[in-house]
Amino acid sequence: MAAITQPPSGMRDLLPEDVRRRERVIGAVRQVYESHGFEPLETPSCERLDVLLGKYGDEGDQLMFRVMHRRDKLRSALDDGALRTDPERVLADMALRYDLTVPLARVVAEHQGKLPRVFKRFQIQPVWRADRPQKGRFREFLQCDLDVAGSSARTVEVEVLSAASEVLQRLGFADFRVRINHRGVLAGMIEAAGIPAELEASTFVAIDKLDKIGRDGVLRELATRGVTAESAASIATMLDPVDGGNDAELARLRTFLAPSPRGLAALDDLAAVLALAAGSPLAARLAVDPSLARGLSYYTGSIFEITVPDLAGSLGGGGRYDGLIGIFLGRDVPACGFSLGLERIIVVMEERGMFGGPTAAADAMVGIFDASLTRDALALARELRETGLRVDLHCDASKIGKQYQDADSRGVPCVALVGPDEVGRGTVSLKWLKTGERAEVPRGEAAAWIRQRLGTT
RNA sequence: GUGGAUGUAGCUCAGUUGGUUAGAGCGCCGGACUGUGGAUCCGGAAGUCGGGGGUUCAAGUCCCCUCAUUCACCCCA
Numbered sequence: 001m002a003a004i005t006q007p008p009s010g011m012r013d014l015l016p017e018d019v020r021r022r023e024r025v026i027g028a029v030r031q032v033y034e035s036h037g038f039e040p041l042e043t044p045s046c047e048r049l050d051v052l053l054g055k056y057g058d059e060g061d062q063l064m065f066r067v068m069h070r071r072d073k074l075r076s077a078l079d080d081g082a083l084r085t086d087p088e089r090v091l092a093d094m095a096l097r098y099d100l101t102v103p104l105a106r107v108v109a110e111h112q113g114k115l116p117r118v119f120k121r122f123q124i125q126p127v128w129r130a131d132r133p134q135k136g137r138f139r140e141f142l143q144c145d146l147d148v149a150g151s152s153a154r155t156v157e158v159e160v161l162s163a164a165s166e167v168l169q170r171l172g173f174a175d176f177r178v179r180i181n182h183r184g185v186l187a188g189m190i191e192a193a194g195i196p197a198e199l200e201a202s203t204f205v206a207i208d209k210l211d212k213i214g215r216d217g218v219l220r221e222l223a224t225r226g227v228t229a230e231s232a233a234s235i236a237t238m239l240d241p242v243d244g245g246n247d248a249e250l251a252r253l254r255t256f257l258a259p260s261p262r263g264l265a266a267l268d269d270l271a272a273v274l275a276l277a278a279g280s281p282l283a284a285r286l287a288v289d290p291s292l293a294r295g296l297s298y299y300t301g302s303i304f305e306i307t308v309p310d311l312a313g314s315l316g317g318g319g320r321y322d323g324l325i326g327i328f329l330g331r332d333v334p335a336c337g338f339s340l341g342l343e344r345i346i347v348v349m350e351e352r353g354m355f356g357g358p359t360a361a362a363d364a365m366v367g368i369f370d371a372s373l374t375r376d377a378l379a380l381a382r383e384l385r386e387t388g389l390r391v392d393l394h395c396d397a398s399k400i401g402k403q404y405q406d407a408d409s410r411g412v413p414c415v416a417l418v419g420p421d422e423v424g425r426g427t428v429s430l431k432w433l434k435t436g437e438r439a440e441v442p443r444g445e446a447a448a449w450i451r452q453r454l455g456t457t
Numbered sequence: 458g459u460g461g462a463u464g465u466a467g468c469u470c471a472g473u474u475g476g477u478u479a480g481a482g483c484g485c486c487g488g489a490c491u492g493u494g495g496a497u498c499c500g501g502a503a504g505u506c507g508g509g510g511g512u513u514c515a516a517g518u519c520c521c522c523u524c525a526u527u528c529a530c531c532c533c534a
Contacts, residue, residue, distance in 0.1 A: 009526090205532085312529090400491085
């Protein structure tokens with residue numbers, strides 16, 4: 001039986017063209033993040049299990065890829081009395097990181113003395129989730145995170161969202177929305193609707209499905225989660241859409257949240273963020289949406305999500321998490337961040353044809369006229385490379401026509417060749433494949449000839 | 458983890474109520490064309506029909522299991 005050569009489910013090989021596309025997108029992300037004054041950070045792919053568990057909610061704990069104990073520790077774990085009741089906890093001591101936010105929180109706690117009081121960091125690294133793959137969802141994917149730890153100023157929210165939306169703008173997206181809500185608003189809604197606090201998390205989930213299952217769907221969902229019909233109806237009313245934009249939405253919510261001081265404070269918070277964003281390119285994208293909930297349990301304040309019409313999930317999400325670092329450090333440090341999902345951005349860009357044609361690996365290829373002239377070909381390639389051109393060398397002296405064909409099939413725009421005649425005259429024969437133009441020029445002028453055409457075609 | 462759809466050549470797909478040696482287009486390789494790619498023509502290679510089991514005289518086709526892909530749910534980037 002032949003070996004299975006597919007990578008593990010939900011994980012992918014990236015062929016050269018894939019890598020080039022990703023690098024283009026990553027380059028844009030990095031450039032924008034750096035332009036906002038954020039510093040790079042990298043952390044290990046694994047974390048201790050205790051660092052990760054309990055930070056994301058039950059679902060998150062289950063979707064973590066765990067790393068088993070090795071050797072003797074594995075053997076003794078197999079003898080552990082708790083093996084049957086909690087095997088995943090007993091058999092594993094590490095897990096692949098599930099996001100980049102919890103590792104950041106750990107780093108802030110671990111290296112507090114070495115980091116600036118307000119730490120603005122970006123991090124572009126893969127994360128792993130043992131989810132079932134589907135469109136735009138993978139088990140290994142790259143997150144592009146941007147966070148500020150150490151400040152509760154609302155400028156942080158605006159900076160983080162501005163950077164994320166500038167990335168998308170620069171990549172050519174014209175139709176994304178930045179949805180924004182606040183955990184305090186949600187808590188206030190639940191309080192005002194008379195739903196007991198222990199149903200809060202469950203209610204979040206139901207509310208979050210509004211755009212997918214509609215108002216009636218949310219009512220049904222709330223009922224199955226144990227919310228009374230009266231409370232559910234009250235919540236549904238609070239979610240009804242309003243005309244007139246964000247100000248009207250805030251005003252409307254203010255009437256519902258009157259009985260909840262926490263809810264009103266959260267509205268003030270949201271209003272502050274909107275006010276700071278006013279007049280910026282971000283402002284036109286921002287949409288207050290009381291149905292946005294988000295499942296990760298560490299969020300405490302504003303929460304955000306960026307969506308486009310043609311993808312069910314989001315291109316990115318984030319929020320404020322003022323309690324997470326405190327779990328590691330013992331005293332709370334406010335923090336807020338956003339994460340763009342590289343794969344999802346690429347899925348949409350590919351579907352929309354936003355990448356254009358394939359890109360070539362080299363600017364020119366040097367052919368080998370025959371085996372006796374191999375050294376001359378090597379020398380020519382060297383000369384051209386010294387001028388900064390990307391130059392491929394045909395690997396052998398196959399038939400000349402074949403060599404031209406090889407160059408063309410790889411998208412290399414130019415072939416340079418030295419045969420016996422050229423050696424005698426000190427020249428190079430050049431051909432520009434796209435136009436068919438041919439020329440024989442003195443060796444020293446070959447690079448200029450190529451460069452001139454690279455710019456124009 | 459739950460549900461649906463789909464697995465035939467490198468790619469896209471045909472393949473009749475089960476019936477001889479499983480086909481096409483594109484791509485690939487070679488030739489026509491021994492100092493120049495793309496066009497045309499000619500020729501060629503390429504398949505454990507995802508894997509295993511079953512039914513049958515006979516299975517790419519029917520049944521079961523399994524694996525993979527994909528879409529949706531859950532949740533999320």
